[in-house]
Amino acid sequence: MLIYIARRIMIMIPTLLAISFIIFTIIQLPPGDYLETYVAELQAQGEAVDPQKIEFLRQQYGLDRPFLEQYAVWVVGLLQGDYGYSFEYQLPVSEVVGDRVYLSMLVSFATIIFTWVVAFPIGVYSAVRQYSLGDYVASFIGFLGLATPNFLLALILLYLANTYFGTQIGGLMDDQYIDQPWSLGKTISVLEHLWVPVVVIGTSGTAGMIRRLRANLLDELQKQYVTTAKAKGLSSGKALFKYPLRIALNPFIADIGNILPQIVSGAAIVSIVLGLPTTGPMLIRALQSQDMYLAGSFLMFLSLLTVIGMFLSDLALAALDPRIRLEGGATK
Incomplete structure (x- = not known):
């Protein structure tokens, strides 16, 4: 090791x-x-x-x-x-x-939590209850989330948030808290504005994760070792969580290499539409103006996070799936 x-x-x-x-x-x-x-x-x-x-x-x-x-x-x-x-x-x-990195990390981390909390139970239920009403509803929501452009959903939620909740359009906080030190009021204002970008950015990721988890879990549930485990008296819950679900999670563990840079970069297009003070629009502007040290250093930081994320995902996959070995070569 x-x-x-x-x-x-x-x-x-x-x-x-x-x-x-x-x-x-x-x-x-x-x-x-x-x-x-x-x-x-x-x-x-x-x-x-x-x-x-x-x-x-x-x-x-x-x-x-x-x-x-x-x-x-x-x-x-x-x-x-x-x-x-x-x-x-x-x-x-x-x-x-400056603070753009922290705000980007806040938005992306909240989005990742939202995606996993919503996608995992729906994906597992959709696979276990295949062709049920809930499966059809989850599949419909998944296809709808994949087909809806993020910027269009952003405009719709901005209108709804302003019309029904009185939330100021754009940004991550009210104008009165911009460039002000952190306080309880500023924190509440950020949380009030946070749900819109989290839902917008997380919708497509949630829909894609539901589809992948459902497909991977269905593939594992139809294998002989699951049938053998149930035949030996193992309950359906234990037969599900002990092996099939662990193996079906492999693609999500492998995505750690993509999740770490996303925590910093965020969704640039959605950030521009919502007027978020995150690092995505700043990077686009730096590339457009050929501000090479700003753009280069930021891209290099994202590359470092990607390499570290791939390293961590390899270690996590080895711990999660006993079929994965760290050393090559055939075994007798």
């Missing part, structure tokens, strides 16, 4: 280095840089541009350096805890992200 963990960690290091190079390369692929985008915006507004000032900023930001030198400076800064400087916000990346 320890050898497996050490080997995986050693593999993670070159993987992250390769990912960092790919991220930095892709961000640099579009022609020009942030300053050229900035100059184009100023000219479009009819403002004068001082070439000497632009050249000074290019040298100050290191944009006149060769590609590999810029990449090396960025990677060394990441290893030292320096995420770089945001050109657009004129602040270090760590300060730009």
